[in-house]
Amino acid sequence: MTVTDEGLGQLRAAVNASLAESTEPPTAEPAALTVSPVARRAAVPGMAIAPIPGEPPEVILPEGDRATRWAALRDLVLNHPVCQAHVRPGKKIVLGVGSLHAQIFFCGEAPGADEEVQGEPFVGAAGQLLTRMIQGMGLKREQVYIGNIMNWRPEMVAGAGGVQVDNRPPTPEEMNFCLPFLRAQLQIVQPQVIVALGKTAAEGLLGPGTFKAVGDVRGRWHTFAGVPLMVSYHPSYILRSQSNSSKRAIWEDLLKVMERVTLPISEKQRNYFH
Ligand code: URA
Numbered sequence: 333m334t335v336t337d338e339g340l341g342q343l344r345a346a347v348n349a350s351l352a353e354s355t356e357p358p359t360a361e362p363a364a365l366t367v368s369p370v371a372r373r374a375a376v377p378g379m380a381i382a383p384i385p386g387e388p389p390e391v392i393l394p395e396g397d398r399a400t401r402w403a404a405l406r407d408l409v410l411n412h413p414v415c416q417a418h419v420r421p422g423k424k425i426v427l428g429v430g431s432l433h434a435q436i437f438f439c440g441e442a443p444g445a446d447e448e449v450q451g452e453p454f455v456g457a458a459g460q461l462l463t464r465m466i467q468g469m470g471l472k473r474e475q476v477y478i479g480n481i482m483n484w485r486p487e488m489v490a491g492a493g494g495v496q497v498d499n500r501p502p503t504p505e506e507m508n509f510c511l512p513f514l515r516a517q518l519q520i521v522q523p524q525v526i527v528a529l530g531k532t533a534a535e536g537l538l539g540p541g542t543f544k545a546v547g548d549v550r551g552r553w554h555t556f557a558g559v560p561l562m563v564s565y566h567p568s569y570i571l572r573s574q575s576n577s578s579k580r581a582i583w584e585d586l587l588k589v590m591e592r593v594t595l596p597i598s599e600k601q602r603n604y605f606h
Contacts, residue, residue, distance in 0.1 A: 382417045384505040389414070391516040398432035401520045409483055409513050419484040420496065424451035428479025428517050435476075435593040437523035437559075438462065439514065441532040441566065442482035442502050453478050458568040462529070465567070465582070468601070469590055477521050481536035482510045507536040518557050524593045526559050527585075530566025537561060551585050553592075562589050580605040 389412065393401045406427050409415060415425045426443040429452050438454075446456035454462050463473045482502045490496045502510075518526070528534040531546050537556040543549045546565055554561040564585035570578055583605050590597050
């Protein structure tokens with residue numbers, strides 16, 4: 333596989349266009365799990381969130397090939413009563429997508445507004461940037477696997493017309509509940525590396541309270557479920573941030589991932605953000 337100029341061009345154009353359009357001030361990566369679940373729930377007054385069972389589900393995958401096992405998992409997750417109790421009426425529970433033989437497994441936080449409509453992870457603005465990054469690595473989106481720590485959009489008080497406008501990071505209980513679904517996807521896909529995108533995904537995989545900022549753990553190898561794990565910034569952080577350094581940082585992390593899975597790296601790719 334070779335990287336295309338088109339992929340790199342799209343990546344640069346996407347990042348630059350997004351930054352040019354952005355009217356938001358630079359913000360730090362959200363301090364997701366440093367807030368206790370109690371405090372976070374208090375931050376959404378009036379919101380009655382159905383309780384999350386303390387016992388996460390046990391997932392036993394059937395025998396069979398990857399497609400058979402993934403289809404069984406999808407059936408389980410989409411029909412799970414706890415997932416169904418939390419997804420808003422008319423919206424979708426979201427399982428990962430992509431190649432069941434992917435070398436690289438990207439793991440994000442949770443579905444947002446676009447994802448719960450389409451039932452697919454990373455299809456909104458952050459997802460489009462992630463797709464450009466994947467293309468910058470010389471791959472197609474369909475050649476990797478993309479999942480989330482959580483399988484439904486974390487609920488918040490709805491605004492006018494019952495529409496939920498904002499997003500919140502999942503609580504540790506919610507992540508703990510969904511973790512067996514993520515482990516099962518890893519068991520099926522057997523990737524060579526996982527890339528945790530953002531603080532919430534990293535805390536879900538490394539454990540709550542194990543680090544303060546993404547900058548403390550990004551750019552080096554960790555392990556989750558026996559699989560090498562790279563932590564990097566969330567694409568939505570890149571969209572919000574005006575800094576070249578965050579763009580460079582995520583690209584450097586992706587170069588390390590490419591090295592690890594022995595993807596070819598051109599000089600152009602290596603020097604892309606220098
Ligand atoms: N952000 C995520 O972390 N996951 C998605 O699926 C979409 C946005």
